[in-house]
Amino acid sequence: MERLEYEITEELTGSRIDKALATLQPDWSRTQIQQWVKEEHIKVNNSVVKQNYKVKTDDQVTVEQPAMEEYDVEAENLNLEIVYEDQDVLVVNKPVGMVVHPSAGHVSGTLVNGLMYQVTDLSGINGIMRPGIVHRIDKDTSGLLMVAKNDKAHVSLVNQLVAKSVNRVYTALVHGHIPHDNGTIDAPIGRDKRDRQRMAVVDEGKNAVTHFKVLERFGAYTLVECRLETGRTHQIRVHMKYIGYPLVGDPKYGQRKTIDFGGQVLHAGTIGFDHPTTDEYMEFTAPLPENFQQLLNELRS
Secondary structure (H helix, E strand, O other), X not given: XXXXXXXXXXXXXXXXXHHHHHHHOOOOOHHHHHHHHHOOOEEEOOEEOOOOOEOOOOOEEEEEEOOOOOOOOOOOOOOOEEEEEOOOEEEEEEOXXXXXXXXXXXXXXXXXXXXXXXXXXXXXXXXXXXXXXXOOOOOOOEEEEEEEOOHHHHHHHHHHHHOOOOEEEEEEEEEOOOOOOEEEEXXXXXXXXXXXXXXXXXXXXXXXXXXXXXXXXXXXXXXXXXXXXXXXXXXXXXXXXXXXXXXXXXXXXXXXXXXXXXXXXXXXXXXXXXXXXXXXXXXXXXXXOHHHHXXXXXXXX
16 A cells, blocks of 8 residues: 655646546546545545545645555666756656656666666655656657656646646657648547547547647658647647647557658657746756657758
8 A cells, every 4th residue: 555645736626536636647547546535545634535526725635545566666777868957856868769667568678767777866756666757758759857856846846737837848740731830739638439548639538738830841741849738648649630740650640651760750859847946947958869850851851
């Protein structure tokens, strides 16, 4: 049994307990949370609540998470590129092909394995499988992630994500010629009813907003900058497909005929947030990976 504690912020006030916790912990399904409420594994202000309880600002939520199958997470020297680090946070540039945290089928070679080798302290809120991890990017997406080194920093960074104040900017190559220079995609995202392994734009999905700007056009392809207002699973990949411009190389949401890139051509190049202790705004950038830049050079020529 693992004990996790959360403080409800103003942005979550009025949400049902299951929705609020699913926002704070995207790995948990609302169905699972509802079951934990029913089994009294979840308390608010030290009291048992019903499944329809709506959270209030400053509510203290305690989750006694039932034991799940765990793996021995070993520290591995993966030569991670840490672009910034202090006593509270670090920013790491994740390479293409690396899973963020261990799970069934991925018990080694993950970002967490590498962090455990290179970093002395990591927050413990997410348990032994995801120490320090406050958000993720897909295995085949490269780029920047912020990591918490203690629980206070972890809570601060999660609250900033919930408040939509973290600046996350991606570069993507998509199929098609986008005629307009910029736009906003405001469409809810949830599980695809026909394939539970995929996400899709669905009426009952969670609010999702992506802002995009055209950087360069290559005839049949367009290079775009995408800024996330929300952080839903596969958000950019789903949204760009939804408006008819799927990501190049995307094996899950892309076209059958595409450039063989080994995965979607997507890079998390900029991240900005307020430091958990000093409140100073900090922003970091990472250049495009070599194979991404090489592909662009080939399209230009």
